[in-house]
Amino acid sequence: MPDVAPTIDERTDLDLVARWKAGEQRAATLLVERHAAALARFVASVGSREDVDEVVQDTFVRAFTSIDGFRGDSSLRTWLFTIARRLVLDRRRAARRRGELVEVHEGDVATEFDPLDGVVAAETQTRLRAALGTLSPTQREVFVLRVSEGMSYREIAGTVGTTEGAARVHYHNAMRAIKEFLDD
């Protein structure tokens, strides 16, 4: 059980879950609106961007069909990220079995709005993406959850199945690797 009081966001999530279970389908839509974009960012950053839509949708379907398995040990948000991560890993394993290249490349980080960026900004983005591309899969997962989503080490540990200490080490190693890449 969590040793801290749930945040307002977490209480809202639990309230929406209760309303959905009571038959209010609109509550499910609100939950999708609250978390889909963050899940999409995560999936795009650690998986293949072609799969983003499908993985995010599968994440929600999985979560809602097994909602009674959600015991509230973590926040709903963390639980959703855990499901999304496992789906990404599953797809990665399946692709590996098929002999497809599954390494995450810098280009996999979404670039939907690049045409709108200025040349300098685009170059900066390219360099940053390249720096992120040097991270190991685990470093990338931890770094994305920490920097892009602002998760605590505790939440990250729950999501990727590790300890808070290990998550902290992964984050700082990732930060060091990115700085070294950018300094070269």
Next chain:
Amino acid sequence: MTDCPNGDVRDLLPEYLHDRLTLADRRAVDVHLATCAACRDELALLRDLRGTLRRAPAVDMDAIAAALPAYRAPAAAPRRVASGWRIAAAIVALAVGGTSIALLQRAGSRATPSTTPEVAAVPAPADAGATAPDEGAQPASDDLASAAQPAESLAQAIQPFERELAVAGAAINELSDGELASLVADLETLDAVPSTEVETGESLTAVALRGALP
């Protein structure tokens, strides 16, 4: 780019960026940032990286919401009956099996001493009396009686266990529906918590859509 030696503050920078710090922590970081160029650089880098990472493709939220099933409470009753009967069958099997094993062990341990007279009851040669006396040598009539002893003792040993076996079998069979339901309910509490592991397999969207179809 240099690293600030104050690891505690560096550790807080992502949460500072996301405004997830307590007021006290935020003020402490603000004070530190005012005098630390390395941390200001790291914070700027984190802000740029966040901007890069947040450029994700938009997802079709309406499609996702439309694919979500309506809530269905777990159908506990049918599952409990089914698993209850399996458990009851397992109990019967265990009772019979366990009693049989105990029976054989007890019977074996009682039968073991009787093997000694059995060996001693090997009929002596006809001229045994003319030769040196042998403790094992017995008259023919005694030989038959001794040979019968193990069988009798085995039967005596089995008798009470046969009764136990019958009682064990009957105990389950003679339970009323209510008693059996109560037993099954008790056994249900021994069940492991159902796994919440995420299964990996076919697309869950497809599964959900199938379930949603009339």
